[in-house]
Amino acid sequence: MMECDEARDLLDAYADNALELAEAARLNRHLQGCAACRAELDAIRGLGHALRAQAPYHRAPDALRQRVRAALPQVAAAPLPARPARRGGRAGGWAVQAWANLGMAVVAACALALAAGLWLQRPTAQGLLAQQIVASHVRALLSGRPxxxxxxxxxxxxxxxxxxxxxxxxxxxxxxxxxxxxxxxxxxxxxxxxxxxxxxxxxxxxxxxxxxxxxxxxxxxxxxxxxxxxxxxxxxxxxxxxxxxxxxxxxxxxxxxxxxxxx
Ligand SMILES: [Zn+2]
The missing domain is CATH 3.30.200.100 (MucB/RseB, C-terminal domain)
Incomplete structure (x- = not known):
């Protein structure tokens, strides 16, 4: 039986249809019985959708992108640590989750900053601020320390x-x-x-x-x-x-x- 920890690690790949068939089937079985992981998958798909829907049409100016990057925790730019052996029980599970959340926060912040359709179509001062507020809000939620x-x-x-x-x-x-x-x-x-x-x-x-x-x-x-x-x-x-x-x-x-x- 797949457990939530393993399922969460696979959700991104699953949303991108990048899993092997057998692994996708195992995850699918888990999802059928786990509302929490289904909600997580919905959130991942929602972000992807927002990015795909908005990014080509509303590209944030470079200055904003640089600001978003500058505001992100420095640690997020470091390479991810090797994943600990799954058989080792839960030790390290939280650390891995924290790294995954940080990576996710970077993706989400950039995705939303680029999804500039939120407030105004053109990059006015209020529109830029709105993007920063959205990015900040999402970053805080995903950091696990809102x-x-x-x-x-x-x-x-x-x-x-x-x-x-x-x-x-x-x-x-x-x-x-x-x-x-x-x-x-x-x-x-x-x-x-x-x-x-x-x-x-x-x-x-x-x-x-x-x-x-x-x-x-x-x-x-x-x-x-x-x-x-x-x-x-x-x-x-x-x-x-x-x-x-x-x-x-x-x-x-x-x-x-x-x-x-x-x-
Ligand atoms: Zn689950």
């Missing part, structure tokens, strides 16, 4: 950013609106460190990026594409970006709650 400080209490999360950023992000409690705070992290967007608040909407995380701006206050604009819903607005000298793979209607509710509760 939340740096885990707390449902805004009074814990807000001071955590002290010393990590050159500004103090407002942290609002949206639990009454049905969006529990999960925590926060610092991410790298538009060549600077920015605060990200992570909220939960049902089973989906919503990342809220916020950083100071000189832009005039602007009402929320929302957009959804490729399985992601995005919104951006300016209030109180802060530019906000919210992104989620939840339904666009859920994001709109989140944005309404967030703009109503913000200072």
């Amino acid at each position: 939340v740096d400080v885990i707390s449902t209490d805004e009074h814990t999360v807000k001071p955590w950013f002290n010393g990590r950023l050159d500004y103090a992000p407002p942290v609002v409690d949206l639990a009454p609106q049905g969006f529990a705070l999960l925590g926060g992290r610092v991410d790298y967007v538009d060549a600077r460190r920015v605060a990200v608040l992570i909220y939960r909407a049902g089973g989906h995380p919503i990342d809220l990026y916020l950083f100071p701006t000189t832009d005039a206050a602007a009402a929320p604009q929302t957009r959804s594409d490729d399985g992601y819903a995005l919104a951006t607005w300016v209030a109180g000298g802060m530019r906000y970006w919210a992104i989620t793979d939840a339904e666009p209607a859920v994001l709109k509710r989140f944005v309404r709650g967030s703009t109503a509760a913000s200072p």
Whole structure:
């Protein structure tokens, strides 16, 4: 019987129809009985589809690609370590998974950065920022470390950013609106460190990026594409970006709650 660890290692090749027939058949049997691996396969196919559908038409400028590469962990560029012997039990399994996730994150970040159809067809400032937000969001999810400080209490999360950023992000409690705070992290967007608040909407995380701006206050604009819903607005000298793979209607509710509760 194939186990999930082995199945996960083969999913990429399976999605590319690159497996030997016998191995594909074994994996197929596993997939029939394992919803988690099926979901993983769907995610891999979704990324591939997004890349194929968008890449030929919306090529990101070189500057953006270089920025995405620069923002990726250096370790991702190093060669993958040899795969440990499968018979050796689970030892090393997590390490291999971590490497696989990093490789996947690189692919996903580049794929999504290149899939520039998300916000605007032409590379305007907002369009480029949207691509970076998507890449950052996906990178965080695939890194297995989407939340740096885990707390449902805004009074814990807000001071955590002290010393990590050159500004103090407002942290609002949206639990009454049905969006529990999960925590926060610092991410790298538009060549600077920015605060990200992570909220939960049902089973989906919503990342809220916020950083100071000189832009005039602007009402929320929302957009959804490729399985992601995005919104951006300016209030109180802060530019906000919210992104989620939840339904666009859920994001709109989140944005309404967030703009109503913000200072
Ligand atoms: Zn499985």
